Amino acid sequence: MILKASERAYGQNLARHLLNVEDNEHVELVELRGFISDDLAEAFKEAEALCRGTKRTSKYLFSLSLNPPEDANATLEDFEGAAQRIEEKLGLSGQPRALVLHDKNGRLHAHVVWSKIDAETMTAKQLPHFKRKLMDIAHDLYLEHGWQLPSGLEAHGKARAENYELAEAQQSKRAKCDPEELKRLFQNCWEVSDDLTSFRAALREQGFGLARGDRRGFVAVDTSDEIYSLSRWCGVKARELKARLGKPDELPDIDTVRAVLISEGEAEKQRALEERAEALKSRIKPMLVARKEMIAQHRAARRALSSQQTSRATEEARQRSSRFARGLGLIWEFVSGKRAKLRKENALHLAECQARDRREREILGARQRKERRELELQIRARLNKLRELEREPDMARSHSLIKDMSGPRLQ
Known part of the structure; x- marks a missing residue:
């Protein structure tokens, strides 16, 4: 995985970015650990409030993006494992953290954000040489998963010139x-x-x-x-x-x-490029419509699965609760130790149900990402052919004008 990280403040801006469904087809807040609130923006406010009690830092969050290769089928377990390894390496174990998954153009990537503020000592965690340490972990992750090393990691420690912050x-x-x-x-x-x-x-x-x-x-x-x-x-x-x-x-x-x-006349040249981009867009419009429809269908399928799982979880919770005795029978159940046994069985059953639900979500997500990747490849092939016909200059500024057709870049 490519690991990009920064120490930062302005948690509300970050929360809006992470939950942005305009630039991401699917967004899932997977985990909020160590915060009181179950709302991402409110959780970051908690970290900001703690930061005000410190004197030596204004950057109270450590934000990390984890981007696997384009053809990799990374799972939530892969992201969680990487996050665990990273926080142990950087000294962030036990710190409050948030984990958000983004689906974009048939690719799954993750964002993990830790609070740097230690609530017991009211000091900020120091993260010396975190970029070098992340490079080490990224290199190991590529080798362990059998992924092709990107150019920036082939010669370990040599960064690509095009890397950006x-x-x-x-x-x-x-x-x-x-x-x-x-x-x-x-x-x-x-x-x-x-x-x-x-x-x-x-x-x-x-x-x-x-x-x-x-x-x-x-x-x-x-x-x-x-x-x-x-x-x-x-x-x-x-x-x-x-x-x-x-x-x-x-x-x-x-x-x-x-x-x-x-x-x-630079403004006129820019407008001319925009007009050419619009002309290209009109010629590929049916495929863009298909992309929009596919995204809507995939979102609807995920909502339906979530609703189904919520209803099923409610019924299963009711069934587990019904196993306990009522009235005077509760006393005998407690004294005999049967109640403790039922609690263990219920806890095991709950874990199995949660694992089942997670597998169902991962299967659906993997199938949808495969469909999106196939459509995206068709769109890109069509765009490349149109560019050749139009003899579009190979410049960043002209290519960027049709960026919305080839899909947003991961960040």
């Missing part, structure tokens, strides 16, 4: 761009240039302008409101930027560069 993913989403392709675009511009003039020209070919940022030094801008930190997107340090480009003070400010881009 949460902030980059959020910015690329606002800009309607694929984060990996956008990062590759900036890195290519950096690699093919050797001074300020050539770097500015390389960015300009891709629709960006080079500007002096308010706080970041060198930044790239386009005709939108986004400002791209070049040290972040190019993957280089600020001193490397200065060594090649000189001082940012000599560059125009953000508003000036953006005005030039608009005057030179």
